[in-house]
Each structure stands twice: as C-alpha cells, then as structure tokens.
Amino acid sequence: MFIDKITIKIKGGDGGNGCASFRREKYVPKGGPNGGDGGKGGDIVIEAVTGEQSLIGLYYKRHYSGERGKHGQGNDKHGRSGKNVILKVPAGTVVKDIEKEHEVVCDLDTPGKRFVAAHGGKGGKGNKHFVSSINRTPKHCEEGRPGEEKHLEMELKTIADIGLVGYPNAGKSTLLGSLSAAAPKAAPYPFTTLQPTVGIVEFQDFFRISIADIPGLIEGAHNNVGLGHKFLKHIERTKVLLYVIDMSGLDGRNPFDDYISLKNELEQYQAGLSDRPSLIAANKIDLVQSSENLKDFSERLKDNIEIIKISAIDSTNLNMLLNRLRKKLESVL
Numbered sequence: 001m002f003i004d005k006i007t008i009k010i011k012g013g014d015g016g017n018g019c020a021s022f023r024r025e026k027y028v029p030k031g032g033p034n035g036g037d038g039g040k041g042g043d044i045v046i047e048a049v050t051g052e053q054s055l056i057g058l059y060y061k062r063h064y065s066g067e068r069g070k071h072g073q074g075n076d077k078h079g080r081s082g083k084n085v086i087l088k089v090p091a092g093t094v095v096k097d098i099e100k101e102h103e104v105v106c107d108l109d110t111p112g113k114r115f116v117a118a119h120g121g122k123g124g125k126g127n128k129h130f131v132s133s134i135n136r137t138p139k140h141c142e143e144g145r146p147g148e149e150k151h152l153e154m155e156l157k158t159i160a161d162i163g164l165v166g167y168p169n170a171g172k173s174t175l176l177g178s179l180s181a182a183a184p185k186a187a188p189y190p191f192t193t194l195q196p197t198v199g200i201v202e203f204q205d206f207f208r209i210s211i212a213d214i215p216g217l218i219e220g221a222h223n224n225v226g227l228g229h230k231f232l233k234h235i236e237r238t239k240v241l242l243y244v245i246d247m248s249g250l251d252g253r254n255p256f257d258d259y260i261s262l263k264n265e266l267e268q269y270q271a272g273l274s275d276r277p278s279l280i281a282a283n284k285i286d287l288v289q290s291s292e293n294l295k296d297f298s299e300r301l302k303d304n305i306e307i308i309k310i311s312a313i314d315s316t317n318l319n320m321l322l323n324r325l326r327k328k329l330e331s332v333l
C-alpha cells in the first residue's frame with residue numbers, strides 16, 4: 001500500500017515531579033531539604049531517512065507519546081529523563097500543524113534532517129530549590145510540566161531531479177527500469193504504475209541523478225479523471241521534466257496531442273509547472289509507425305524543447321538521453 005498523506009497525534013512525555021524530602025541522619029540535626037528534581041519528559045522527534053518511499057510506517061499507529069520523566073527522590077536523587085521517540089519518514093515529507101491552520105512546521109527535504117515535533121515537559125524542581133532566608137525547611141516542590149501535544153499532517157512530496165510525465169502505457173516505467181536499478185512494474189495496459197517510484201542513475205564519474213516515475217496522466221486528470229492529479233505532487237519538486245511520449249500512436253491517440261494535453265494538465269495542477277526545464281523522449285522508436293509520427297510531431301512543435309528519440313525497451317539512445325538530462329539538470333543546479 002502506498003500512503004503519501006496521514007495525520008498523527010503526538011505528545012511529548014510529561015516531566016517527572018520534584019520531590020520534597022529532608023535529610024535525616026544520625027548526629028545531623030536539621031539536615032535540610034534534599035528533594036531531587038523530576039526528569040524531563042521525552043521528545044517526539046521526526047527524522048527524514050532514505051530507503052522509505054511511503055508513509056506506510058506510520059499508517060497503522062497514529063498516536064505517539066514520549067516517555068514520562070521519572071520523579072525526583074530524596075537524598076538529592078534527580079529523576080531520569082524520559083526516552084525520546086523518533087519517527088522515521090521518507091525524505092520529502094512536509095509536516096503541518098493542523099491546529100495552526102495547517103502551517104508548515106518543517107519540510108524534511110534532506111535525509112538526516114530532524115526536528116523536535118513535540119517537546120517533553122520540564123521536570124519539577126525538588127524542595128531544596130525553595131530554601132530562602134525566611135524558609136529553611138520548604139515543604140514545597142513542583143510538579144512536572146505536561147509535554148506538548150500536537151496534531152500533525154504529514155504529506156510526502158517526492159524529491160527527485162527528474163520527473164517522468166506521460167500518458168499511461170507511454171513506457172515511463174520501462175524507461176526507468178532500463179536506466180536505473182529500480183524495477184518498476186511495466187505492462188501493456190494503462191495504469192500499471194499505481195505509486196511513484198524513484199530510481200537512481202549513477203554516471204561513470206559518480207554523478208547521480210534521481211528519476212521519479214509516477215502513474216500515467218490523461219486528459220482531464222485535473223478533474224480527477226484516471227488516477228487524477230494526486231500524484232502530480234510527486235513531480236512538483238523535480239527540477240527537470242521528461243515528457244515520455246509514445247510515438248507509435250498505437251493506443252489510438254496522436255502523439256502531439258498527447259504532449260499538448262500533458263502540458264495542459266501540468267499547468268492546471270500548478271501554474272508555471274509546464275515552464276519548467278524539460279526534454280521530450282520520443283519513445284517506441286523501434287516500431288514502424290513511429291518515424292512518420294515523429295516527423296509530424298517535430299513539424300508541429302513550436303516550443304523550444306529538445307526531442308530525443310529512444311526505445312526504452314531496446315535501450316536505444318538511452319546514453320544520449322542521460323547525457324542530455326544531466327546537462328539540463330546541471331544548467332539549473
């Protein structure tokens with residue numbers, strides 16, 4: 001199951017209570033107060049990690065509490081602090097506070113980034129802190145403070161260098177499979193891909209690019225036709241778009257119309273998205289129908305955008321495609 005949006009409730013651990021006690025020892029009259037402080041409650045920490053591509057890890061359990069701080073004890077013994085709880089989420093998760101009108105609290109956009117989402121409460125002070133010139137035997141001590149409580153929404157917006165955009169069956173997953181070690185499912189029917197997948201390509205000089213494959217888009221996606229718009233958030237944060245166009249037209253559509261309506265869908269989703277640096281992969285060039293269609297496509301294309309003809313299945317021109325993608329990416333880094 002792929003989960004890219006969930007809400008959770010979290011609470012930092014309560015602080016432990018301070019202690020009121022007095023030193024009682026043989027031959028030490030009026031030993032004075034010696035109540036220890038309570039320990040601090042555990043924090044709830046949210047951390048971005050690699051290797052996760054979904055929020056499924058938080059799907060079944062939605063409430064988290066930090067451990068309570070231990071109470072202070074006599075003999076100046078401080079209570080131990082409560083343990084922190086660390087929630088691991090995929091890099092790219094945006095955390096919002098539901099009670100503050102969905103204000104963004106943290107964008108965990110890089111692996112390793114972490115933040116304290118709910119602080120544990122402070123421990124209460126023991127009675128020895130309340131000694132004064134007029135009160136040498138304070139019986140007062142503090143209670144621990146309660147931990148912070150938050151109601152959070154977490155939304156995963158994949159972060160990748162390149163986003164693949166295309167109609168169902170255009171060959172996006174086949175392409176990602178041929179380019180990278182990722183093994184996304186590819187099959188001759190539309191909507192094979194139901195969740196985004198990120199693959200990594202490493203060049204000989206160890207330069208790496210990440211490529212996100214998302215479910216196919218069709219005209220009207222912004223009105224929730226097909227799988228709708230909801231996956232477009234996973235290309236929103238890519239730097240370069242690669243339109244993957246099926247040049248064979250065997251699915252009964254004209255490749256140029258496909259390109260125009262894809263651009264239109266992107267624009268409907270977010271104004272300006274279709275202006276992002278882009279390339280076109282004219283796919284399925286191994287099929288006979290493709291050459292004629294590509295000619296027609298190139299003639300009608302008015303945008304200043306480079307077309308690279310490829311066959312994802314035969315790996316034709318994929319090195320050239322990768323080099324062009326890299327150049328494009330380096331021009332925006």
Ligand SMILES: Nc1nc2c(ncn2[C@@H]2O[C@H](COP(=O)(O)OP(=O)(O)OP(=O)(O)O)[C@@H](O)[C@H]2O)c(=O)[nH]1
Nearest residue numbers: 168169170171172173174186187191192193216312
């Ligand atoms: N002849 C030919 N077939 C291809 C090529 N690339 C992909 N295909 C075939 O096209 C079909 C669809 O490929 P997918 O990679 O699943 O397409 P997709 O764009 O990921 O489709 P969705 O996930 O449904 O959006 C599969 O049967 C592939 O084998 C190609 O270069 N040439």
Ligand SMILES: [Mg+2]
Nearest residue numbers: 172173192193
């Ligand atoms: Mg696919």
